[in-house]
Amino acid sequence: MGYMVTGYVSRAVSSAAVLNRFTLGGSLIHHPRETAGDDYAAAQRAILDTIRQRAEQALPAELRPPPFPPASDTGLLVAALRAWAEACPRPLALFFDEIDALRGQGLLSVLRQLRSGFPERPDHFPASVVLCGLRDVRDDKAQSGGDPSRLGTSSPFNVKVESIRLGDFTRDEVRALYGQHAEETGQPVTDAAIARAVELTGGQPWLVNAMGREIVEKMRVPPGEAITAAHVEEAKERLILARATHLDSLVARLMEPRVRRVLEPLLEGGFAGGDTYDDDASYVRDLGLVAPDRPLRIANPIYREVIVRVLASPAEDAIAVEPRAFVRPDGRFDVERLLREFAAFWREHGAVLAGRMPYHEVAPQLVLMAYLQRVVNGGGHVDREYGVGRGRIDLLVRWPYAGEDGKRAWQREAIELKVWRAGEKDPLPKALTQIDAYLDGLSLDTGVVVIFDRRPGADPESGTRFEEALTPSGRRVTVLRA
Known part of the structure; x- marks a missing residue:
């Protein structure tokens, strides 16, 4: 094994059994807010306390660390690990999970000591030492104020042999993984369920496993009942609402300037560019928030949903509507009422709520998506599409209802969001061409375009109005200008 390997995003390894070696896994610190920051002595003591606690829980007496020797505040960790390595009858391989929970001088001190012991x-x-976290160790420089001009050297970060990210599972690998459950329990997993799981997770390893666990252990689908795409859909919603640890860790990064510089134009469908954009994009790829290949896009539909819901939550908390009021007597979703009531809501509250949004460039779109989520959350789903170069956000509302034959059917409504900024032409002509292609792909005859006028002097109250328009192919579109 190499000496220092950094792993990030998946946190796939929390403990492991390595032939002829002893491996101890576990979190250094349970939450970033519990880190010691610049108190590097406290940071080292927290690490050593966790190591001893985990060792006493998991190891036979002969493999546990001896009493840690006294040492200076700058060498507590290296002295303790040296004593353990000398006393242990097997070579040590340590996995430090959530290493990026450390900050400032605490992180620098730990890295320096690990490097000095090499x-x-x-x-x-x-x-061997493995550092696990959401970031590549090189990116911890920025989190620690660790640029060479301030440290005098970059050597504390020259500790790695290789950075490893557990790659996304392929469809065949997801099929094989879920197939293991089927073989062990006799509970079949349908092809449609596997396809939907791959589509929603993008093969992200933690999400694939969390989806299966949610269905089997939390939803408790009876063993005699096949796991279907509907179960996968429900599991997705439950994971998002529960904000499981992995998802919460990613969400915590959304306010970082480097992440915002990439995600804000991505949400809008534009392109930021600039001298630091490539480095920022690389950083966000390392976090796993965007796909590893081009074009730049959010890694999977679950992340797309989580990101928007979190960013839109300040507006959603202020929306007081009754979702069932938007269901027609025949069980279908009332899109016309949605648009009318949102227009009234925007006239009264739009400017204030947009000012509260954390990503200001996409504030109007976030407010509408929050309103839509609040209304549709009564039983339907909202699928979102956005990416660099699209210049828009495409939404698809999917609403279940009972068809004429009494069987379940799905109503689908397509909505396109555009922004009119200063110095630009009216975006409606381009929007009609774009939604025409979108509707064609969905085999729909009608759609909705919402244009937010962000030009200086635009008045949401007097400027909010409806129009009817036709796409180039003759599809009827309702246009809301807000």
Whole structure:
């Protein structure tokens, strides 16, 4: 094994069994807010306390660390690990999970000591160390104020042999994984369920496993009942609403300037560019928020949903509507009422709510999506599409109802969001061409275009109005200008 390997995003390894080696896994610190920051002595003591606690829980006496020797505040960690390596009958391989929970001088001190122990391995220091977290260790420089001009050296970060990210599962790998459950329990997993799981997760390993666990352990689908695409859809909603640990860790990064510089134009469908854009995009790829290949896009539909819901939550908290009021007597979703009531809501509250949005450039779109989510959350789904170069956000409302034959059917409504900014031409002609192609792909005859006028001096109250328009192919479109 190499000495220092950094892993990020998936946190796939929290413990492991390595032949002829002893491996101890576990979180250094349970939450970033519990880190010691610049109190590097406190940071080291927290790490050593966690190591001893986990070792006493999981290891036989002969493999546990001896009493840690006294040392200066700058060398507590290296002294303790040296003593353990010398006393342990097996080479040590340590996995430090959530290493990026450390900040400032605490992080610098830990990295310096791990690097200084390298020449002494394996007899006098751990043979291998794996740093697990959401970031590549090189990106911890920015989190620690660790640029060479301030440190005088970048050596604390020159600790890695390789950065490893667990790649996304392929469809065949997801099929094989879920197939193991089917073989062990006899509970079949339908092809449609596997296809939907791959589509929603993008093959992201944690999400694939969390989806299966949610269905089997939390939803408790009876073993005699096949797992279907409907179960996968429900599991997706439950994971998003529960904001499971992995999703919450990603959400915590949304306000970082580097992440915002990439995601804000991505949500709008534009392109930021600039001298630092490529580095920022690379950083966000390392976090796993965007796909590893081009074009730049959010990694999977679950992340798309989580990101928008979190960013739109300040507006959603202010929306007081009764979702069932938007259901017609025949069970179908009342799109016309949605548009009318949103227009009234925007006239009264739009400017104030848009000012509260964390991503100002896409504030109007976030307010509408919050309103839509609040209304549709009564039983339907909202699918979102956005990406660099699209210049718009495409929404698809899917609403279940009972058809004429009494069987379940799906109503689909397509909505396109555009923004009219200063110095630009009226975006409606382009929007009609774009939604024409969108409707064609969905085999729909009608759609909705919402244009937010963000030009200086635009008045949401007097400027909100409806129009009717036709796409180039003759499809009827309702236009809301707000």
